[in-house]
Amino acid sequence: MGDIRRRGAVALGVTGLLAPLTLVLGAAPAQAATCTTQAGPYQKQVEKFLGRPVDGRQSAADCRAIQAFQNKHGITPNIGYAGSVTWGVMDLMNKQKAVGNHPNAAGRCPTNKGRIACVNLTLQLSWIQDGSRLVYGPVPVRTGRNGYETRTGLKKIYWRDIDHVSNIYNVPMPYSQFFDGGQAFHSVNLSMWNPPGSHGCVNMTTTTAKKYWSLLKNGDDVFVYGRKPGT
Template identity: 55%
Template structure:
């Protein structure tokens, strides 16, 4: 996004981001949902510290996702929304756009950022089962690659994307991951493992 003003030597955007209010609240700023020079300075400083580019103070998906990840890293299931079972459960948190795998109370993968389905193509909530794994899958429906695809409900699957997952628009229903995270998850989940999806992606 374009830079607009310089604050303390940092190029800052004047644009209000889609996650403005949430980012302001997380940083302890006045959560009015409107960009200001002071907001931009603090957001840009956070972005620089977390190596988010461009660090221009825009409250976009990448910044909000990093904040959610940092808050959840130690105990992603602190709220108990993902059922604890003796077997592996892949937890898909649509509210925070995070996914992890737990066995009992032990987290064995993640949490990692993800991108779920957009409005009209929501990732289906509830219990599912991994029924097919296809490492080099190609979607004939959308004519696009789906590396490390692990299908759990019809055409919905965990899979990697080669572009950014940090977009305001969601997927066509799948749980999109970075290539590195999808590869790691491929080695964790097995056919027959359980998946639990809850919440709602912001904006859907």
């Protein structure tokens, strides 16, 4: 995540410090690939998600639609195949949409802490609440991949750096708000559904990261729970 030079955090949780360049800046745009004629194991589910005729048969139009989705979200190989990764992203989107404006319906994120940022790893969603009142969100986020999981539990924001720059890769990581060693909220220039995930930080769009910056401050609580799919 960058050079944590202040507030005694130098040696803590370097997971976020070691994010590869592509995860910070965003992967290069996928190149055009030849479309496959093969129907994938999730053909019908993918067709339904994309509003295509649901017949389970791969057509040229199906492939182009699937490929466009893969290119948009950095899914490889981007050959229009309805495989498990592509369907996994779509299925997660469906589950996120189903949450609506009630992300804490199960009561997992504490409501007795006042202002708190919640992160549901299972659904890859985050929001800010004040007691039981929803303040902002929920919004999709991109958390740590297998082997670099975003750590769960109750934490506090201890350092904020609006123009943070990684001392490992010398790349910008705007609106960084560190809450657990090298793990932080910050913006990235890539899809929130880009697999397999970050190296521990909670990635956000620029719009979301700016809003979190305006709503949170040092000392505010952060609660991370659940388990990211694939970890």
